[in-house]
Every structure is written in structure tokens, then in C-alpha cells.
Amino acid sequence: MRIAVDAFGGDNAPEAIVKGCVQATAKTSDDIILVGDETKLKELLAGENVPEGRITIRHASEVIETGEPPAEAVRRKKDSSMVVALQLVKNGEADAVVSAGNTGAYLTGAFRYLGRMKGIKRPALTTPMPSVKDVGVILDAGANVDCRPEFLLQFAHMGAIYAEHVLGIKNPRVALLNIGAEEAKGNSLTKETYGLLKEADLNFIGNIEPRDVPYGMADVIVCDGFTGNVVIKLIEGTASALFTMLKGVFYKSIITKLAAMILKPGLKSIKAKMDYSEYGGVPLLGVDGVVFKAHGSSDAKAICNAVCAASTYLSAGVNDKIKEVLLSKNAEDEETAEE
């Protein structure tokens, strides 16, 4: 399989992207197509030890910047590294695409060039959800700010398939993010969605309260994209603020500094666990192609992880499984409608 990588997307592009791709060649058997300015990429690859034929370059003359208005950027910059990488998937020259660039532009580009899978109402960004126990996923994490209950039902199905085939969780526990445990709690969206999830062929365990999210009480957490985005960014911010406060405690005196030194390795592992950006790439489930988003601040290791995640996703055939499940559901719905 071939994975196209937007070499000029992200805060540390193109250096970290190139290094990450080189690292990935040792961890996956898939080939990589680096997309972006050919001269610069050749120069960067010259300094690396690349296994024969595993990385090729596809020239793209433009770059979409972080702050650019998404829709306009995608429309105007047709020869940008991001758009060209997406088109490689559309044309069948690549089987998956990875970018750490402008999220809005990437989503817009994926919708425009690859489109939705047949039967899918809205694709969803599916982000790892770090917790005290294992890692689950939350979706939608920001692709759809205004949602309807039917969208959330599909998110639940797609998330469950992903959790089972990529994260290896058998019969994943699906929960609806809500502000109370009881069925009748929540806003109009969650109340209606609860009814749909209850009837669905899923291991639906009911509502999950925000307080329980970091405790890993569910494997797949379903919500609208606005709430999901609030959740991942608030966990990130709260963890970061707590570590800032901890630093204040540590630097109080020589004795506290010594104590902090002893605890440092343990603290570092907590920090890594809570940082969802550490988990590499995040798939956009429901588009007709394999699209992985890496964090904007990705370093080489994160890019390597993202490429490997895309590779695992490809070999698990997740998109085919989603199509299977949703086509059979749609057929059922049509039958029911006809009765």
C-alpha cells in the first residue's frame, strides 16, 4: 500500500515530516509518497538513510498555512501539498493520506475531493481518549459543530468498528456523553440520540458523565463535534494547567526540588498518557478514503506514529467494514420503511 504524506503541513514541517516518514519505513511495509516542494524534499532526504524505493516525492508548489480560511485556501491553492496529497488518494495513486496541516482546510479538502462514503451522513474526527485505564476514542471531535441524532448514531457505529479493528477492543462499550446518567437527562440532541442508541445493534452502556470520561468508563464516547472538541481541548488544558501548578510546588525550595527530581520519571509518564497528541494520527471516519490528521505540533515521532496508524487502519480494512455495516443498516431501514 502507499501512503501520501503532506510534507509541508504542521508547525515543524517539512523537517519533522520527512524524518518521521523515514522512521516509519522501518515500522511498516507500506511505501510513502512525500508531497511538496521537490527541491527542498530531495535536499532533506539526501541526509537520511532511506531504504531503496520506499519513499518517493510528488512535487507541489504551494503550501496552505495554519491561519488561512479553510474553504478559500482549498479552493485557491490547488497545487498545495495538502490538496495534491488528497488528490493522490482520489486518483488511486495512494491508499491513504496523512497531514499535520490546517485542520479546517484538511477536512474541507477531504469532503471536497474524496466525499462521503455511500450512506454516511457526516464524517467524524475520531480522537484517542486518554484515561486512567486504557485508551478509548471520542467522536466527533470537531468535524461537525451542529449535529442531528442520526449523525451521532452513525458516529457510534463507526467508532465501534474502529475501536474493535484498530484498537483491538472486543465488543467495545459505546456511551453517549451527557450531563447526567439517566436516560431523560441532557439537551434535545442527547435525549433523542439516547433512544436511537438504545435500539441499535451496539454494546450501548448508556450515558457517560464528563466526570467519568478520564476514568475510561467507555471505549467509544459519542457526541456532537462542538462538545467533542471542547472535551479534548479542555482535558489538554486542565492537565497542562495542573502541571504548571505542580511546577510551582516543585520549585518552592531545594528540598521540594529534590523531591520532584525523584518523582520526575513517573510524572513524565502521566503527562504523556494525558496528551492525546501523543497517540499519533486521528482518522476522519466516513469519508470515501483513508484520511489521517496528525496534530499541528507533531514532531518526527508523532508523524511516524500517524503513518503507522494509517497503515494499521489500511490493513484492518476499516473502511470496508464500515461500508458493510452501514449498507446493511440502510437496507434494513429501507425494508422497514417499505413495510
Added chain:
Amino acid sequence: MRIAVDAFGGDNAPEAIVKGCVQATAKTSDDIILVGDETKLKELLAGENVPEGRITIRHASEVIETGEPPAEAVRRKKDSSMVVALQLVKNGEADAVVSAGNTGAYLTGAFRYLGRMKGIKRPALTTPMPSVKDVGVILDAGANVDCRPEFLLQFAHMGAIYAEHVLGIKNPRVALLNIGAEEAKGNSLTKETYGLLKEADLNFIGNIEPRDVPYGMADVIVCDGFTGNVVIKLIEGTASALFTMLKGVFYKSIITKLAAMILKPGLKSIKAKMDYSEYGGVPLLGVDGVVFKAHGSSDAKAICNAVCAASTYLSAGVNDKIKEVLLSKNAEDEETAEE
């Protein structure tokens, strides 16, 4: 002034409630009316050193439990400590009411017995927002799960008045909770609300991203009640999960245990800072009466804090200030409409 306290609401009622009220008599000059089973309350007060005439008892034979369906509980249990306490405010026998009981029932009861202030579309729960720096507020924190932009505009005004007159923050910075910094970001609710806030007579500083919330980047954070409730519960859960993980690091060996002991006082202060329940009571802004909600798990100290918060709120005349500002706004709006 007189503050009615629901003596049988909350996990530690009635003991902690009675103790908290006794403590409050030393910190405020307001008198307290304890509402609930007279025999039990007399018994509890007998063991306490109560200043002459500062605490009286109002009998109520019923109790609304934590798990009861709110609307039904309020309708059926007319002689419950919570409903009787609310009615004392309605009848003018008390100037404020405090309860640590069933939140849903308390909100329902406040709406039913006290109603909204004239001109207020929806009352809002206004919760302290702990941060690395100072403490601001977030509203709505859970009273209205489905909101319209006009509601959020009023929340902003009420929150700003509260922040200024109770928290003592001059010209408080008002921000809209959103998933991006730019005006065009967010869902349909936040996009429309942004336009209203921009035009309002407020120190509106734009959107605040969830990541920045724990850093105290705004004094008043405005959002719908579903999102607000997610925010306060997720911060609580994330902080708690992190402390659970820290414990794991601390108990690893004798050396880490010793290191942890040295850092303990500092860690305790962080924990207290991040716990919004530590800040005593939370007002329901916009109802026609002074209504404070204490956390369900309040101990005597938290109840004392809640009574003191209600007392400060009363002497600052916050409700009159809200009425003033909103009546003048409504008059302006009517003029504009007539033009």
C-alpha cells in the same frame, strides 16, 4: 436580613448543614432560618453554641431525595424542607435561600415559586471557574440545556454584574466559550452569540478556547448550560484522575513516598484550588429572589461558605443591579424596535 437554609438537602444533611449554619453566624450578621424536621433540628442545635436569636427553625415534614425526578418531587412534596425554604423567600419571610439538595428539584422549585425577574429570558447557574490565576465564573453551568443567542447575551450581562459586585473584579473580561479564537468559528449558537456580544455594552474579549479556560484568561465565561455543565464536570474529573495517577507514582517505592510527603502541602493546595465545590454556594442568576445552590457533598465548611456567599450577594444588592441594567436594556430595545 434572613437566610433560609434547607437543612435536609445534601449528602451530609442535616448534621453538616446545622454545623455550617452555626459557623456562619460568626461570619455574617444575617439571621438564619433552618428548615426541616423540628424535633431533629432542635436536638442538633442543642449541642451547639448558638448566639441568641440568630438561628430559628421552620418545621417541614418531608425531604426531597437526591435521586427523585425533579418536577414530580417539587409538585408532590409541598411540605419538603426545600420547597418550604423557597416559599419563605416568596412570602418575604426570608431574603435568600440556600440548599445542597437535588439540583434539578431546586431549579424547578425556584422557577415555580419565585419565577424569573422581569425581562429575564432564562436564569443561569453561575459557577466559580478555578484557574491557575484568579477565580472567574462560568454561566450557564447547567440550568438551560438548550439555549438561544439572546439567552447567552443576558448570561453575559448577569455574569459581569456578579463578577464586579461579588467577586470585586472591575470591568470584568467577558468571553464566549468556543472551539476557535476567530469570530467565524463555532456552532450556529456561538456564531450568532458572538455578534450580539460584540455589540453589547460589555468588556467582551472575544472567544475563549477550552484549552485556555484553566489559565484564567477571562473573568466571565459564557456558554449554554449543556456545555457549561460538561466543562465544570470535566475539569473536576480530569483533576481527580490526574491525582489518582499521581498517587500511583507516589506509592511506587519508599523513596517516592518520602518525596511525596515533602510535596504534600503544595499538592493539597492545588487540589483545593481546582475543586469548584470548595468555593461554597453558586447563585441562580435571573430568578426573582436570591437562590444559592451548595454542592451536594457539602460539609459544614462548604455550607458556611454558601451562607456567607448569599450574605455577600444580598448586601451587594446584585439582583437590583441586574434589574436596573436589564430594564434599561429592554427599554433601549423597545425604542430601537419602534424607530
